Amino acid sequence: MSAKKAKTRVNPPAETLHAIKWKVFGVMMIAWFMSMLDMSIMNTALPELQHDFETNLPNASWVVNVYNIVFAVLLVATGRLADQFGRKKMFIGGLLVFTVGSGLCAAAWEIGWLIGFRAVQAIGAGMIAPLGFAMTALVFPPQQRGKGLAMIAVVALVANGLGPVIGGGLIEIASWHWIFIVNLPLGALGVVLAWRWWPETYDLSATRRIDWVGMALLGLAVSMFTYGLVEANVRGWNDPQILFFIQLSVVVGIGFVFWQNRAKDPMVPPALLRNRQFLSANLAMVILGAGAVGGLFLLAQVFVNLWGFSQLEAGLCLLPIGVCGGLVWPLVGRAADNAPAYRLAIPALSSLAIGLIWFSFMPSTYEGVGDYLIVLPGLVFIGMGIGVGFPTLNVGAMNAAMGPNLGVASGIINTSRQLGSALGVALLITVFTTTAGWHLSWKRDPIHDNSFVYAVPDPVAFGAVRADIAEFSGAAKRKETAPVGYDRWLRREAAGVARDGFGWAFRIAALLLLAMIPVARKLTLTPAEARANAARMAQQASAGAAAAPPAGAGVGAPGVAAGVPAIPAGAGAVAAGAGNGGVEGRIAELESALRGLRAELSERQERPR
Structure with missing residues (x-):
């Protein structure tokens, strides 16, 4: 029965997918934009949620935390299931769940229900996100694939950059409910267009057997690790429960790798686990996510809590990041299809590190537009x-x-970014807390001397400083007061301590990014080399298909050797694309792909240098 079902899985020819690439990509970007937007847009709504639901900040913050945790847990598993059972089915199902979850969130009547409905929404986002890279790599021709993959990241950057602005604007003109209501028409439109335009595609080399053990082990490892990071700065890093979850997540993660190397039908193909460039790119993505997302989180805290901006004003101040990211996309799009990744990755890590170091010397208080102009180059x-x-x-x-x-590979790279984001926020908050404590101890003598002059007991003075630091870091609601005299001096001292804590957090993030440059240097595979290797593997797959018994023809090509890029889904619809068209059809498609590759290489050689 399973063999009969496997034979029914047929992918459309590569030419058909390439012809509809913009339709497929456009629909994908609707869902991708919404899922990325909802990761940052809720940060602006936390004060409103605290007020409306009469709850505290730790409870309200779980509206954000639960989305990030559930989202991270599902990425690899749903990517693999999409490869096995159909990417169109997974996308439409995920978008339906996400849209329904958005409607439930808008109707939530209690903070606990809102948190639960956000988990439903995150399930939908986790089903959608792995398909972004997978479908782009599938529908774009080989010579344009890098441009399409680069465009996805720009859309995510724009979504994250616009999140605080859109969230702040909707809250000011309406209410937090509209943050979710705006998803409803977009989600419905995406479902209808995907149903009409998307063809169904599969990984024809994958069986229909699900690796339940692998999914359980990876889900436990990711969820426990992410939960430990989220709660570490609330409970403390020496909390036994936090240490238990993080240590157990490492053990379970090792068990997952052990199982994948021995499972009959592993969720993650062993070739990916042995692919050095793929592993290097994921490690670099973890650290980039930590430095970039952790840095963006602290930037928002500086503008809102230290400088006293509104959420909307802070979002507008952060817009240069999204604008500059969008402006460099044409450069990335051209280079991505011609140059090895390290040539862009190393300057990118260096630029981000320079920006974080520049911003780390920001003024402790905002006195006018000149202070913003000081930090603008860093942004x-x-x-x-x-x-x-x-x-x-x-x-x-x-x-x-x-x-x-493609689906499972896309899920892994997305998971790396999510884990890096959680790690970065947790690590940088810890650096802020620790270094701010050091700087407060170094100011003990001047605070004591000035307090003695004003006859203020040390416990009162240091209690006021700690309360101000809590406001400047976002741990307590910021009071909009204008203190004078001794109180004004004390508040400025507290602002200086908070500024120094933020500054060292930015510098540590920069050091992490610079430490990844040797890893990024390993990304030496050029797109042309990747396509040539893929064509060679496709040729081997076709030869294997010709010798294989008919009963196995519908299942697909055999696995890929360690460290060698697998068969492409675009240029090589040969083994992963056309599937069941017979040996003659496979060979014809292979010849077509090789002709295109030779034409491209010839064009590149004739192109003036």
């Missing part, structure tokens, strides 16, 4: 680094993994 460097870094690592990873397993 420009950050925007260029993010705008180049994320697309480049996406392309580097997907080039290395180019083949039938």
Whole structure:
């Protein structure tokens, strides 16, 4: 029965997919934009949720945390299931769940229900997100694939950049409910268009057997690790429960790798686990996510809590990051289809590090537009680094993994970014807390001396400073007061301590990024080399298909050797594309792909240098 079902899985020819690439990509970007937007847009709504639901900040913050955790847990599993059972089915199902979850969130009547409905919404987002890179690599011709993969990262950057602005604007003119209501028409439109335009595609080399053990192990590892990071700064890093979850997640993660190397039908193909460029790109993505997302989180805290801006004003101040990221996309799009990834990844990591270091010397208080102009160059460097870094690592990873397993590879790179984001926020908050404590201890003598002059007991003075630091870091609601005299001096001292804590957090993030440059240097595979390797593997797959018994023809090509890029789903619809068209059809498609590759290489040789 399973063999009969396997034979019914047929992918359309590569030419058909290439002809409708903009329709497929446009629909994908509707869902991709919404899922990325909802990761940042809720940060602006937390004060409103606290007020409306009469709850505290830790409870309200779980509206954000639960989305990030559930989203991260599902990415690899849903990517693999999409490869096995159909990417169109997974996309439409995910978009339906996301849209329904958005409607339920808008109707939530209690904070607990809102958190639960956000988990439903995250399930839909986790089903959608792995298909972004997979479908782009599938429908774009080989010579345009890098441009498409780079465009996805720019859309994500724009969505994250616009999240605070859109969220702040909707809250000011309406209410937090509209943050979810706006998803309803977009979600419905995406479902209708996907149903009409999308063809069904599969990984024909994958069986229909589900690796339940692998999914359980990976889900447990990711959820426990992410939960430990989220709660570490609330409970403390020495909390036994936090240490238990993080340590157990490492053990379970090792068990997952052990199982994948021995399972009969592993969720993650062993070739990906042994692919050095793919692993290097994912490691670099973890650190880029930590530095970039953690840095963006602290930037928002500086503008809102330290400088006293509204959420909308802070969002507008952060717009240069998204604008600069969008402006560098044409450069990334051209280079991504011609140059090895390291040539862009290294400048991107350096630019982001320079921007974070520049911003780390920001003024402790906002006195006028001149203070913003001081930090603006740092925001420009950050925007260029993010705008180049994320697309480049996406392309580097997907080039290395180019083949039938597009969904699971896309899920892994997305999971790396999510884990990096959680790690970055947790780590940088810890650096802020620790270094701010050091700077407060170094100011003990001047605070004591000035308090003695004003006859203020030390416990009162230091209690006031700690309360101000809590406001400047976002741990307590900021009071809009204008203190004078001694109180004004004390508040400015507290602002200086908070500024120094933020500054060192930015510098540590920059050091992490610079430390990844040797790893990024390993991304040496050019797109042309990836396509040539894929064509060679396609030829081998065709030869294997000719010798294979008919009963196995519908299942697909055999696995890929370690460290060698797999068969592409675009140029090589041979083994992963046409599937069941017979040996003659496979050979004809292979010859067509090789002709296109030779024409492209000839054009590149004739192109003036």
